[in-house]
Amino acid sequence: MLNRLLILMILTTILFGCNNESGTESTDSSIYGKVTFLDGTEAANAEVRLIVVRSNQNRFTTTDANGSYRFDNLFNSSYQVNFISQSYEVNSYRSPELPLSGNSIEHNFKITYSILDDFKSSFISDSVVLMQFQPAGAKIGNNFSAVSNLQGYYRPAEGDDITLECDVYEMPVNVNWSDTTALTPTSIKENFTFLMSLSETKNNFRHTLEIKGNDIPKILSNPTNGFAFIKRTNDEAVLKIPCIDFNNNDFGLVIKY
Numbered sequence: 001m002l003n004r005l006l007i008l009m010i011l012t013t014i015l016f017g018c019n020n021e022s023g024t025e026s027t028d029s030s031i032y033g034k035v036t037f038l039d040g041t042e043a044a045n046a047e048v049r050l051i052v053v054r055s056n057q058n059r060f061t062t063t064d065a066n067g068s069y070r071f072d073n074l075f076n077s078s079y080q081v082n083f084i085s086q087s088y089e090v091n092s093y094r095s096p097e098l099p100l101s102g103n104s105i106e107h108n109f110k111i112t113y114s115i116l117d118d119f120k121s122s123f124i125s126d127s128v129v130l131m132q133f134q135p136a137g138a139k140i141g142n143n144f145s146a147v148s149n150l151q152g153y154y155r156p157a158e159g160d161d162i163t164l165e166c167d168v169y170e171m172p173v174n175v176n177w178s179d180t181t182a183l184t185p186t187s188i189k190e191n192f193t194f195l196m197s198l199s200e201t202k203n204n205f206r207h208t209l210e211i212k213g214n215d216i217p218k219i220l221s222n223p224t225n226g227f228a229f230i231k232r233t234n235d236e237a238v239l240k241i242p243c244i245d246f247n248n249n250d251f252g253l254v255i256k257y
Helices: 002-017 185-191 213-222
Strands: 029-036 047-052 058-062 068-075 078-083 109-111 115-123 127-135 149-154 166-170 195-196 201-203 205-210 227-231 243-245 250-256
Touching: 002 109, 002 205, 029 078, 058 068, 078 109, 149 213, 166 185, 185 227, 195 213, 205 213
Parallel strands: 029 109
Antiparallel strands: 029 068, 047 058, 047 078, 115 127, 115 250, 127 227, 149 205, 149 250, 166 195, 166 227, 201 205, 243 250
């Protein structure tokens, strides 16, 4: 009887002793780090999830005012750090596997924006459109090399004659958006700073604009009074500015990294 009881206790220990993250005891190991945006500002109050790769178990924590997070008393196993965005403007993040075997790992990561959203826009005429991006931009700062390109689209209604082909000028800070005398194509070309020319590609469904190379920092520098877009073609097409949300005509640019 005693032997049977001893065997049962051993089996119970084996079965239930393995019911943890990796089949080993908790250790002093930790995964910790700092979460920032591309411009270096701290991502405070961001929810960070720790995933046990083998079992898909989760732990959660929130970054402090400095963007720091920490998970302590971890088992020897492989983990991933995960940030799930609650906003369509911000990308989610998932780290590569981080193996723990009695060690601790510092894993810092950056949160990136998925779009450069408009702050305000105004259609002055069929040939002139004004747009100012969100004052905080996409929190890229001067880290322009992280951006591969910026893309914008416009989906015209059937029969619409529209174009995205334009020249882009920087709006001087002293120019009022409602001052139509200063916002004709001729006046803009003579008095504003020219930044770039943009060409579109198009098919039956949408017109596409892409900004890349040396033109990326010109847009991401985000002047305080915005940009003036002037139609490049001499036809009857109406100039439009790119959309990031077709259904709501939300203007802006998609950021590709």
